[in-house]
Structure formats: C-alpha cells, structure tokens
Amino acid sequence: MQRYLIITFFMFSAMLFAKVVLSAEITRGAMLSNSCAACHGTDGRSPGEIPSINGKSAEFLSQALHDFREGKRPATVMGRHASGYTDEEIELIADYFSSRP
Amino acid sequence: MNRFDRRKFLKLLGISAAPVSVAGFLSSCSKGTSARVVIVGGGFGGATCAKYLLRFDSSLQITLVEPSEKYMTCPFSNMVIGDMQTLGSISHDYSAQKERGVQVIHAKVQAVDAMVRMVALDNGKVIHYDRLVLSPGIDFRWEAVEGMNAPDAEIIPHAWRAGRQSTILREQLKSMDDGGVVIVAPPENPYRCPPGPYERVSLIAHYLKQHKPKSKVLVLDAKDKFSKQALFQQGWDELYPGMVEWVSGSKGGRIDEVDVATRTLYTESGDKHKADVVNLIPPQKSGEVAVTSGFSNEDGWCPVDQRTFESEMHKDVYVIGDASIAGKMPKSGFAANSQGKVCAAAIVSSLRGVEMPDPSYVNTCYSLLSPEYGISVAAVYRYDKDRGIYKTGGGVSPVVADDAYRLQEARYARGWYDSITMDAFG
Numbered sequence: 001m002q003r004y005l006i007i008t009f010f011m012f013s014a015m016l017f018a019k020v021v022l023s024a025e026i027t028r029g030a031m032l033s034n035s036c037a038a039c040h041g042t043d044g045r046s047p048g049e050i051p052s053i054n055g056k057s058a059e060f061l062s063q064a065l066h067d068f069r070e071g072k073r074p075a076t077v078m079g080r081h082a083s084g085y086t087d088e089e090i091e092l093i094a095d096y097f098s099s100r101p
Numbered sequence: 102m103n104r105f106d107r108r109k110f111l112k113l114l115g116i117s118a119a120p121v122s123v124a125g126f127l128s129s130c131s132k133g134t135s136a137r138v139v140i141v142g143g144g145f146g147g148a149t150c151a152k153y154l155l156r157f158d159s160s161l162q163i164t165l166v167e168p169s170e171k172y173m174t175c176p177f178s179n180m181v182i183g184d185m186q187t188l189g190s191i192s193h194d195y196s197a198q199k200e201r202g203v204q205v206i207h208a209k210v211q212a213v214d215a216m217v218r219m220v221a222l223d224n225g226k227v228i229h230y231d232r233l234v235l236s237p238g239i240d241f242r243w244e245a246v247e248g249m250n251a252p253d254a255e256i257i258p259h260a261w262r263a264g265r266q267s268t269i270l271r272e273q274l275k276s277m278d279d280g281g282v283v284i285v286a287p288p289e290n291p292y293r294c295p296p297g298p299y300e301r302v303s304l305i306a307h308y309l310k311q312h313k314p315k316s317k318v319l320v321l322d323a324k325d326k327f328s329k330q331a332l333f334q335q336g337w338d339e340l341y342p343g344m345v346e347w348v349s350g351s352k353g354g355r356i357d358e359v360d361v362a363t364r365t366l367y368t369e370s371g372d373k374h375k376a377d378v379v380n381l382i383p384p385q386k387s388g389e390v391a392v393t394s395g396f397s398n399e400d401g402w403c404p405v406d407q408r409t410f411e412s413e414m415h416k417d418v419y420v421i422g423d424a425s426i427a428g429k430m431p432k433s434g435f436a437a438n439s440q441g442k443v444c445a446a447a448i449v450s451s452l453r454g455v456e457m458p459d460p461s462y463v464n465t466c467y468s469l470l471s472p473e474y475g476i477s478v479a480a481v482y483r484y485d486k487d488r489g490i491y492k493t494g495g496g497v498s499p500v501v502a503d504d505a506y507r508l509q510e511a512r513y514a515r516g517w518y519d520s521i522t523m524d525a526f527g
Contacts, residue, residue: 023133024156026446028458034153034442035463035481038435039513041520042152042527049516076498076510077465077479084481084494089461 029096032089036097043100054100061094133160134452139220139230141210141390143167143195145174146236146422146437148525151203153445158452164204164228166220169264170194172526175294176434177518178263182271183304185472191263193526213394215415232448233418235396235403236437237388238262239293242401245384248359256361257379260301261293273378274305279313281377284366286321286356288384291402293423293432295328296478298382300468303333306341307471319374320347321366322354323384328431329468329478331500336470356381387424402426407489408460409447410440419444427462428490430482435517436464438525460484467514475510 024030033044036053040046044054053061067073069082069090085093138154140147143165151165171192180186195205208222213233220228241259243251258269274283283305287298302318309316318341326349327333337345348354353370360367365375386392386401396403396414403420404413407428412418421444422437430436443460450457462482469475480495498510 023159026157026450026457031443031446031458032461034446035439035461037442037524038438038463038521039465039517042524046516046520047523047527048519049512050520076506076513077477080479080494080496081463081465081481082494083496084463084492 027096029092032085033093033096036093044097045100053097056098058091058094058098061097062090065090065094133158134449135160135162136231136452137162137164137229138232138234138448139163139228140165140234140236141213141220142236142238142388142422143169143172143198143205144236144238144422144437145434145521145525146238146441147234148172148195148198149438149441150234150236150421150445151198152201152525153442154448155201155203157445157449159202161449162204163202164206164230165195165198166206166208166210166222166228167195168207168209170207173263173267174434174518174522175261175263175297176521178260178267179297179301179304180469180472181263181267182260182274182301183308184271184275185304185308188264188268193522195526197527210390213390213396213418215394215418218417231417232452234444234448235388235391235412235418235420235424236422236441237390237424239385239423239432240387240389240392241383242386243383246359246381247357249361249381249383253359253361257359257364257381259382260380261297261382261385270378270380274308275312277313277316277377280315281313281317282375283309283316283318283378284321284374284376284380285318286354286366286379286381287323287327288382289323289350291432292382292385294466295431295433296333296466296468299327299329299333300470301380302345302347303336303340303468303470306337306344310341310344316344318345319376320345320354321356321368321374322348323350323356324354325349325351328466329476329497332476332498333468333470335500336474336476340471340474385423387420391420391424396420397424398426408484408486409451409457410444411447419448428482428484428488429480429492430462430464430490431466433464433466435466435521436462438521439463441525462490465517467510467517469511469514470507471511473504473511474507475512475514476507477510477514 046052068078174191208224211221258266260266260270355369357369358367364379387397405425410419421440423432439462465479467477476498478497482490
C-alpha cells in the first residue's frame with residue numbers, strides 16, 4: 001500500500017508538471033509572436049516553403065527583423081511586415097522564437 | 102489496490118473518487134480553470150481558437166461544433182475551380198483537434214440562448230457553456246439579388262464557400278465550348294476575401310488560355326475599385342492579353358436583375374449580358390446562427406470589443422472571423438486565425454481574472470495570378486480604444502518586379518497555406 005502511494009504520488013507530480021509545461025503563458029511576447037505562426041508555423045516550425053524561425057538565436061532574429069524593416073535585407077513580404085513593429089516589439093518577438101524548441 | 106483502497110486513498114487527499122474531481126484537483130494546481138468553452142464553427146477562426154485555448158489552459162473543456170466532418174478551405178479553392186488542384190488537397194479533418202482533447206460535435210447550431218448560456222443543436226442536444234465563441238463565417242443576402250434564390254446556386258454557382266460549389270463551377274468551365282463567355286460578378290464591400298474574386302478571374306483565365314483560348318472572362322463588379330487592383334490588372338495584361346475585361350460598378354458593372362434559366366444578367370446601366378458560365382458572388386452577412394441568435398447589427402455583421410472580440414450584444418460570448426466587425430482588418434482566413442488566438446488569450450485571461458496584454462493582429466493575403474505568379478498584401482494591426490483595430494505597417498507587392506519575385510511569392514503562397522492549415526487544423 002505504501003509503495004503504491006509513493007508511485008501514485010510521483011504519477012500525480014508528473015501529471016502536474018506536464019500540465020504546467022503544456023500551458024503557454026500569455027505574455028506580450030506571445031501576443032506579438034502568435035500572429036507570425038500563420039506563415040511560419042505554430043511556434044515558428046514551418047511545414048513548408050516558408051523558413052522556420054524557432055530556436056534561432058535572439059540576436060539573429062532581431063538583426064534580421066531590423067534589416068528587413070530598414071530595407072537592408074532582400075525580401076518579398078517581410079520588409080512590409082517588419083514596418084509594423086517597434087524596436088522593443090522586435091526584441092520581444094526575437095526572444096519568444098529563440099525560446100521555442 | 103482494490104476499489105475500496107483507492108477510494109480511501111483519494112479521501113486521504115481530501116477529494117472524492119470521481120475522476121472529474123481528480124481532473125479538477127489537478128487543473129486547479131496548474132492554475133487551470135476547467136471552464137467549459139463552446140466554439141461554433143470549425144473554420145480558420147474556430148479551429149485556431151480551440152487549439153490556442155488549450156495551449157493557454159490545458160484544463161479547459163472545449164467543445165467544437167461544426168456540421169462538416171471535413172473542412173474545405175476557401176484559400177486555394179480557386180485552384181480547384183481552375184482544375185489545377187483537387188478538393189481533397191484543400192480538405193482538413195478534425196482528428197488533431199480530437200487528439201488534443203477537443204470534443205468535436207458534427208451538428209448544426211439551432212439557437213444560442215446567451216441568458217442561460219446554452220447552445221441548442223439540431224441533433225436535439227443542448228450544451229452549456231461558461232464562454233461561447235462564434236466563428237460562423239458568412240451567409241448570403243439572397244434578398245439583395247433580384248431574380249435569384251439560394252437553390253439557383255446549382256445553376257449559377259457562387260463558389261464562395263468551398264466544396265460542392267467549387268466543383269459545380271469547375272465542371273461548368275470544363276463543359277463550356279471554346280469561345281465561350283464567363284462572367285464573374287463580385288459584390289459590394291464588405292465581403293469575405295477582398296482579393297478572392299480577382300484571383301478567381303486570373304485562374305479561370307489561366308485555365309481558359311490552356312484549354313479554350315478563344316474564350317473571355319467578363320468581370321461585372323459592384324465596386325469602382327478593388328484590392329491589389331493595379332497588380333491584378335497589370336498581371337492580366339501580361340499573362341492573359343485580351344482575355345479579361347473588367348467593368349466598374351459606376352460604368353455598368355452593377356447588376357440589377359438575374360435571369361437564371363438563360364444565364365443573363367441585366368445591369369443598372371440598362372445593359373444585358375448573356376454568358377455560358379456565370380459566377381455571381383452575392384452580397385454577404387454573418388453566418389446564420391449569429392444573425393438568428395441576435396449577435397449582429399442592422400447590417401448583418403457582429404459588433405465586438407475589438408480588443409478581445411467579446412460581443413457587444415452579450416457578455417461571455419465572442420465573435421471572430423468573417424462574421425465580426427474588426428476595424429481595419431479584412432474578412433479573411435488569416436484574419437480569423439489571428440483573431441482566434443487573441444480571443445483565446447482574452448477568454449483565458451478573463452477566466453483567471455487577469456488583464457490580457459495588448460493584442461497584435463496580422464493579415465496577409467496572397468493571390469495567385471497563375472501557379473507561378475503570386476502577389477500579396479500584408480498588414481500589422483493594433484488596437485486603440487478610440488480607433489478600434491488600426492494598421493501600424495504593411496503594404497502590397499511592388500508593381501515593378503521581375504519574374505523571380507512573382508515566382509517566389511507564388512511559392513510563399515503555398516508555404517503560407519501549409520503553415521496556416523497546420524496552425525489551425527494540425
């Protein structure tokens with residue numbers, strides 16, 4: 001009985017942990033970044049032609065978005081998208097996708 | 102451990118043996134609320150909202166009510182009409198939603214009673230909710246089309262909801278003789294997918310150029326200007342010279358009356374156009390349930406708080422997608438996807454009693470002028486108490502661009518489709 005209790009306790013703890021991990025936080029970064037998923041895939045993991053952006057370094061993503069916005073990096077639609085974000089918002093988006101596995 | 106022991110064990114933890122309570126105990130520990138959210142409509146808005154609600158709070162009990170077992174997307178349905186893709190390639194089922202724990206009910210909603218928080222289905226079931234999301238898409242204002250009713254769409258298809266209607270139009274094009282005339286008649290604003298009719302004109306012309314090159318496409322428009330107009334007209338001249346003629350609303354494009362049997366359109370200007378194939382896209386309003394249950398205004402669209410998409414008519418009911426009035430955002434699958442995520446965040450925040458961070462919305466509409474020629478319009482939106490949803494950036498594809506640029510946008514159009522359908526239905 002006692003052994004079963006311990007096992008059950010660990011199972012409960014594992015389930016709790018899983019739930020906490022599964023729930024994504026509603027942060028400013030998430031509010032800005034979730035809309036990127038329509039083209040770049042959920043969490044930035046693209047299944048098709050559009051580049052994935054998950055797990056890239058925040059420095060790289062931030063630099064790319066700044067360069068798109070300033071027209072320094074060749075683009076089709078990204079220059080137009082980047083024009084809609086402030087420096088601070090670009091940092092939040094870069095941090096968000098760099099932390100996606 | 103026998104049943105008795107298990108009960109004793111659970112009692113020890115201070116909870117009952119009922120599995121529901123175990124779930125409740127677990128979720129309360131992980132800040133879950135276990136609230137019941139019912140979503141009506143499984144398109145881009147509803148499907149996305151269901152997925153993101155569970156991402157934000159995995160304890161929620163989500164029910165998605167959608168009549169169809171397979172959802173066929175309007176995006177890329179013009180490729181089906183142009184006989185370049187099958188209906189299967191634009192069909193998505195709800196297996197991923199079911200796997201993540203969404204209860205999917207294939208039924209039609211008969212009525213919503215927001216006072217008692219209840220949704221009545223046509224299968225006799227009644228569902229109770231704590232929060233309701235309506236994402237019913239569009240319906241047609243047949244009363245605004247003289248001489249035509251809903252059943253006439255078998256003869257003059259609108260093909261503005263993908264599926265059987267798309268194949269009716271495709272088959273009519275395929276059985277038309279070379280040298281025939283196809284009329285596409287886009288409606289007045291606002292309507293679902295502003296550049297959609299013009300992509301359709303392009304892909305019909307693409308089909309005709311290959312199979313029936315003496316044929317013509319006549320566009321009788323209710324409007325005097327349209328989305329990405331300069332780009333479309335430039336593309337038509339370049340790709341389909343002499344095949345496409347566009348008539349603006351004030352110069353004879355507005356249709357007064359339809360004679361269904363002879364496929365003849367009478368315009369306000371007194372002209373008469375008889376065609377071999379007619380694609381009349383009727384004026385629109387919110388999907389039926391939003392109108393009949395009292396969530397729309399006198400124009401047939403649903404006013405919402407554009408920060409959260411909560412209905413202005415009833416507390417705890419949210420309206421997203423084409424049916425909603427969303428400030429500067431167009432009625433598009435992309436917009437519905439973007440709104441579905443904000444709405445999910447708003448619902449979870451309200452259930453937790455916390456303030457949601459400011460929303461950010463995006464829309465991009467890709468249009469194909471041929472399978473290798475794409476154009477786009479993109480915008481980023483924010484919300485302001487006085488201005489509602491307004492644009493902070495964006496723009497359209499350049500008028501001057503080389504073939505490689507158009508090809509790249511056509512590829513990105515497909516890439517976008519793969520991503521957004523995975524984001525919503527995957």
